Amino acid sequence: MASPAPTPRPGDQLASATGTTRVIVIRAPQMADGPIECGGSPMVPAAQAPAPAPAGDAPGxxxxxxYVDAADTLELLCTASGSGPLTYAGQPLTIKAPKALPASD
Structure with missing residues (x-):
């Protein structure tokens, strides 16, 4: 199994090592605080990802x-859904709320 990139960069494509989840890094911190994980396993570069396993029943x-972290320093775009929650440095990522559009009068 390939090791994950130490510091994610915008544009990196990552895949779950244990499922079908795939993401693209939209925004990343200057220094990584920990690994990006899916379902408890570190995500790997998509080009080096193993064949996807069947999806489980866990929410993912x-x-x-x-998806963003609590400090809003990391943002991921999910390109393929799968099981297992996304986490960064051991903390769960949450779905980013959509921006409100300005009202037109």
Missing amino acids: ALIGKR
């Missing part, structure tokens, strides 16, 4: 949703 990432 949803395709098309953006």
